[in-house]
Amino acid sequence: MNAIEIRDLSKSFRGMYALDHLNMTVPVGAIYGFIGENGSGKSTTEKLICGHLVPDGGSIKLFGKDYTDSGVRVRVGALIENAGCFPNSSVWMNLMMQAINLNLENREEETRRVLKIVRMEDSSKIKFKSCSLGMKQRIGIAMALLGSPALLILDEPINGLDADGMRIMREILVDITKNYGCTVVIASHLLGELEKIATHYGIIRQGKMIQELSAEEMDGRSQVFASIKTKDMQGAKIILKTKFDNVSEAEGYLRVYDEDDTGSIVGHLLKNGHVVSEISKNKVGLEEYYIELMQAKEGN
Amino acid sequence: MVAGNELKFESPRFFTRIKSMLGVDFYRLFHTPLFYIFLLIAAFIPALILGSGGMENPDGTTSALLYTNVWNAVAANMPLYAFSNIGEYANMNMVFIFGGIMVSIFIGHDYKSGYVKQLFTTHAKKQDYMISKSITCAFAMACMCITYLLGSVAGGLFAGLDFSANVGSLIIAIASKMIMSLGWASLYTFLNVIFRRYFGISIASSFLFGTGLPIIAIGMIFGNEAGSVLNIFLYGSSVYACLGSNIVTLIVCLVVSAAWAAIYNMLGTKLLSKSDVY
Numbered sequence: 001m002n003a004i005e006i007r008d009l010s011k012s013f014r015g016m017y018a019l020d021h022l023n024m025t026v027p028v029g030a031i032y033g034f035i036g037e038n039g040s041g042k043s044t045t046e047k048l049i050c051g052h053l054v055p056d057g058g059s060i061k062l063f064g065k066d067y068t069d070s071g072v073r074v075r076v077g078a079l080i081e082n083a084g085c086f087p088n089s090s091v092w093m094n095l096m097m098q099a100i101n102l103n104l105e106n107r108e109e110e111t112r113r114v115l116k117i118v119r120m121e122d123s124s125k126i127k128f129k130s131c132s133l134g135m136k137q138r139i140g141i142a143m144a145l146l147g148s149p150a151l152l153i154l155d156e157p158i159n160g161l162d163a164d165g166m167r168i169m170r171e172i173l174v175d176i177t178k179n180y181g182c183t184v185v186i187a188s189h190l191l192g193e194l195e196k197i198a199t200h201y202g203i204i205r206q207g208k209m210i211q212e213l214s215a216e217e218m219d220g221r222s223q224v225f226a227s228i229k230t231k232d233m234q235g236a237k238i239i240l241k242t243k244f245d246n247v248s249e250a251e252g253y254l255r256v257y258d259e260d261d262t263g264s265i266v267g268h269l270l271k272n273g274h275v276v277s278e279i280s281k282n283k284v285g286l287e288e289y290y291i292e293l294m295q296a297k298e299g300n
Numbered sequence: 301m302v303a304g305n306e307l308k309f310e311s312p313r314f315f316t317r318i319k320s321m322l323g324v325d326f327y328r329l330f331h332t333p334l335f336y337i338f339l340l341i342a343a344f345i346p347a348l349i350l351g352s353g354g355m356e357n358p359d360g361t362t363s364a365l366l367y368t369n370v371w372n373a374v375a376a377n378m379p380l381y382a383f384s385n386i387g388e389y390a391n392m393n394m395v396f397i398f399g400g401i402m403v404s405i406f407i408g409h410d411y412k413s414g415y416v417k418q419l420f421t422t423h424a425k426k427q428d429y430m431i432s433k434s435i436t437c438a439f440a441m442a443c444m445c446i447t448y449l450l451g452s453v454a455g456g457l458f459a460g461l462d463f464s465a466n467v468g469s470l471i472i473a474i475a476s477k478m479i480m481s482l483g484w485a486s487l488y489t490f491l492n493v494i495f496r497r498y499f500g501i502s503i504a505s506s507f508l509f510g511t512g513l514p515i516i517a518i519g520m521i522f523g524n525e526a527g528s529v530l531n532i533f534l535y536g537s538s539v540y541a542c543l544g545s546n547i548v549t550l551i552v553c554l555v556v557s558a559a560w561a562a563i564y565n566m567l568g569t570k571l572l573s574k575s576d577v578y
Contacts, residue, residue, distance in 0.1 A: 001307075028307070050421040052577040063307060071311035073424040084414035086328070093331060098418055100327055103312065103320035143418060150307055153421075 003183035009058035033198030077144030087129035134165030229278035343451030350455030370456030381519030400506030426572035437485035476541035483557035
């Protein structure tokens with residue numbers, strides 16, 4: 001059983017397709033990194049899953065049931081765009097309202113529990129409007145976490161946060177997924193951050209899912225490369241090309257792809273009169289993989 | 301998977317769903333100043349109208365009494381769909397005008413704050429929202445009827461007005477108007493769902509319907525004799541609840557209020573189900 005199974009989902013706004021027959025599969029227990037450029041349809045997909053938008057066509061199944069099933073939806077927590085809190089009410093009151101909304105029996109205990117998870121036990125009396133952006137995002141996560149959700153839908157939960165806020169949020173997200181065992185969908189632009197926690201990825205472009213893969217598959221597809229710096233970069237590039245198939249230049253370094261043995265690279269360069277000042281082993285990350293994929297799609 | 305997060309999905313029953321949604325709305329109603337401000341407004345207006353009648357103006361003249369009997373501030377002596385002076389119009393029905401504004405603000409904040417997203421994420425059935433808002437806002441308006449009554453009594457005592465009335469008819473009139481709150485609240489909820497993206501238009505439309513202008517216009521054209529037909533409308537029935545009320549009035553108000561509440565809830569549910577939340 002998958003946590004989310006979307007088939008041929010379409011949604012248009014004033015005749016413009018935001019989602020075009022999108023397919024998406026999120027396994028139970030996954031941390032699904034949902035990636036795409038601005039306006040690619042990430043938020044629209046999340047809003048459709050949460051029932052905020054009405055689809056033009058297609059189907060959405062959550063844990064094998066239709067997404068309109070009340071039993072499933074009551075176990076969905078969401079943070080989409082903002083926390084959805086009343087600005088003049090306190091953090092505590094906002095969480096209590098959500099606890100009542102979810103018909104939780106031990107509301108106060110539950111509210112304290114989620115406040116602890118997001119490290120805001122001491123800030124519950126503050127009015128929501130007085131909270132910082134980072135605090136608001138954490139309150140949004142707390143709202144979504146009430147009632148032990150089976151599925152968490154998070155839209156850019158780390159956007160706009162400072163470095164410390166980002167670190168806290170990342171720790172919270174890891175804590176949620178490790179210790180509370182729910183399936184999480186995170187739409188984010190911050191691929192470096194996403195790479196640290198995601199177990200699966202979905203890459204969306206112009207309303208279509210162009211690739212879905214697990215972190216292991218991603219790892220397998222990621223090319224290893226050696227980054228090299230020499231005095232004469234152009235001369236070294238020509239020399240390297242005589243022995244290695246895939247050599248390029250990026251970000252001020254020469255890159256030799258699919259070559260694990262840095263010794264043979266250094267040896268070859270030395271033999272041809274080039275002294276290596278810097279060399280390191282690297283792997284193509286999510287960000288580079290994504291950029292390459294997007295460039296390939298644009299080329300098509 | 302941790303024990304607290306098993307994959308069991310039991311669909312909550314209708315009453316459980318409504319209970320939780322009502323719980324949120326009542327919690328919010330009682331914990332925010334809006335409700336109390338409108339209760340005070342509802343008390344203050346009749347107290348001001350009655351209390352200031354007959355008082356000496358700065359220029360030495362005396363302001364005219366709008367009412368000689370305090371209960372005319374609550375309801376007219378007879379159903380007056382078309383009126384000849386403001387005293388025949390300005391009674392407890394004004395609660396439905398303030399009530400409309402209160403409902404617009406109450407529901408508008410759901411959308412403005414984004415809290416509606418939390419509600420619709422966890423409540424798949426849109427009828428829960430319509431029913432809950434209608435009941436909560438009807439309760440708020442019924443409470444406003446009570447503070448309006450208290451304000452009238454206070455103003456009447458201050459101005460030394462006549463308190464004589466047929467107690468039975470008076471109680472039925474007040475009870476009937478309170479019952480009408482349900483129909484009015486459902487109308488306002490529906491209007492606010494239609495204009496959910498436009499807060500100002502929501503308030504303006506609630507105000508327009510609350511004043512009863514469309515019914516008053518028909519009353520003006522066809523005269524008060526058209527009353528029995530106009531009673532099928534919310535404003536008509538609200539006017540029908542007068543100081544000459546009897547048990548038939550109560551039944552008419554009950555049926556009309558319940559029928560319109562059902563219609564507006566059904567239409568609102570349909571609209572929410574077929575359109576995007578925001």
